[in-house]
């Protein structure tokens with residue numbers, strides 16, 4: 001492929017700058033829905049590089065185009081590279097010289113790394129601007145950590161119009177720096193939140209037969225939900241139902257009027273996801289009907305599952321082989337039941353996301369969302385080079 005030597009040289013030359021950008025973001029993290037400063041900073045840098053920047057009118061989240069001369073949507077492709085930019089409500093405990101200065105907010109999911117990697121792709125590909133075989137669009141997406149999140153909003157803002165492929169990455173603190181993890185097909189799960197309120201009739205704990213005990217009814221429903229995986233749902237297609245909050249009453253001897261269960265349901269397939277609400281309703285209606293209670297169910301739909309396109313993943317593998325060698329490829333055996341709103345882009349165009357190893361060779365392992373999370377910055381240029389090569393090869397493939 002033409003241009004890869006210049007590309008590597010440009011990204012290698014910018015590595016110090018990418019580390020500086022990542023540290024600057026790390027020192028000034030912003031929570032989901034508040035990424036105003038980050039968005040402004042990125043918009044300035046991208047404009048200075050000569051990209052055409054589109055900031056959402058709300059001031060958080062943007063996309064930017066790197067368009068070669070003579071580009072025509074009829075004959076050329078567009079590949080998008082996505083980074084997320086928000087941080088988490090965590091008090092940083094790394095003691096690094098560039099630790100968060102915004103106390104209580106921390107880039108503990110590596111979105112500062114993702115942002116710097118995508119900026120590295122822009123810095124590298126700008127050098128090849130007029131040799132580019134198509135257009136490259138960059139998503140700097142706000143609010144990945146919350147639902148409803150930023151991906152859906154950036155799509156509504158038009159970021160996917162004309163896009164043929166989408167590329168993304170996520171840091172992986174368990175995988176050593178110099179390796180990437182990748183997988184065809186399901187990569188993450190959908191995650192939908194629920195709130196189920198069981199309404200009974202309270203009274204004296206000595207005489208539950210005079211009451212309709214919502215705690216008892218809710219626990220029967222909870223047990224039914226836990227048993228549904230593998231019984232009501234096909235055991236070969238995972239469903240993870242977790243009840244994370246149980247709220248009812250506050251005395252020792254008073255049966256309350258209501259009991260509330262809150263939690264999440266995660267699935268890999270869209271078909272199984274469709275079956276969740278009917279199952280909840282059948283179960284709640286059956287148990288409540290038996291004991292004379294009533295229920296209200298609210299479902300809050302989160303991100304769908306990510307399914308990596310095999311062709312796009314093949315371009316990522318080829319890029320990683322060139323950058324890191326064949327032994328650096330880790331084939332992820334099973335999908336994560338966590339969720340990622342990258343999936344909203346994949347509803348509109350094929351794409352893939354890989355895991356970028358960020359565990360230091362002698363560093364301790366600190367998981368994502370840990371207050372001691374500290375990725376190895378050598379991964380920055382690696383992530384940039386793989387994304388940039390995969391984008392170039394997708395633009396030029398026939």
Ligand code: NI
Nearest residue numbers: 109110111170
């Ligand atoms: Ni993340």
